[in-house]
Amino acid sequence: MSRPEDTLPPDLHYNDSEAKKYTTSSRIQNIQAQMTNRALELLKLKEPSLILDVGCGSGLSGEILSSVDPQEGGPHIWVGMDISASMLDVALQRDIEGDLMLADIGQGVPFRAGSFDAAISISAIQWLCNADSNDVSSTGRLSRFFNGLYASLKRGGKAVCQFYPKNEQQRTMISGAAIKAGFGAGILEDDPGTKNGKLYLVLEVGGDGGDITGVVKGLDGVDVVDARRKHAEKGRKIHKGSKAWIMGKKEQMERKGKVVKNNSKYTGRKRKITF
């Protein structure tokens, strides 16, 4: 079966008729509900929370967030971002409670630092691996998304993103971008190897930027995406003012939500004195 991601950009794929077909299919409704409930289980929210739904579509997940029982820490409120006006239109008709925004997550997450308790994303972020024009790259879009997501979550906030990578390369590209943004990350796979296999990227904003892979280590079947090699490299002495030092600082600033200049071949170069 061909992947819609490889054929059209998301806002064109999810047009009026596809959005309606998608939302009214009881098979899809069931699968999306199952995955949303699984994501909620992984988020372990203990009190009514403010949640960001990334690629919220017609609000199938949001509906579940709004109806979590008080005994289970709900109900939550949510803000959904989606790039398809048609999907959002169907959401409106279904009278959901969350706030909706027409937005491209590859352009970032326009909320101030520490806004959300948690984020959820069901079957959406693999779309970021396909950049549809030549003035944008998928790596740039992934990094804008994960940097923005990281900054928009409160300390200790978690995000669970179920996604459908096309292959191993996309899987690593996505989890790598999340780790680079500063998240402690793990990948959980339900029913691995079957055609119903589901991947969940479980992310946490750590308290001190230390080794936070422990968040997901305790869970069954979680494959911790290890950032330790990076740490080992960090152990090497990096000279203050060197290119590596500057790149490190820039990454650190970006994680804090600061604006930094894009890296170029000139980054960290000694400038000649000219008159």
Added chain:
Amino acid sequence: MKVLTLNFLTCAVKACKSTSTSFPLHPKDCEMVSDTIEPNPKLLYNILPRVNWTALLTTVAELGFPELPPNPPTIEELQADEKMTQELHTLLLETQISEGCLVCGNCGHAYAIKEGIANFLLPNHLV
């Protein structure tokens, strides 16, 4: 869009991220609606510490709503004050912008809101 959400939104333009004038976005020509939402005091207690009160005062003034106290209530005060809880619930969650736009105080970009949905799509060179 809820007044609460407006309190968290910033301008999406890259050059505006480091400026303080890009928050809060300023509602312009807005039509408001009110939606009944089940009171959820625990949610209020959870999010109130994260609400930027100064920005909220600005928003309330710009929308022409009755003035709020200059400082946010503490959780204890809120727990003891049913009327205040109800008022904040109404303002933050039930009061919503249905039409109009949100304008950035730094770059002047206007994000249109239609049927409650804000359009944050930008040309690629701005992000």
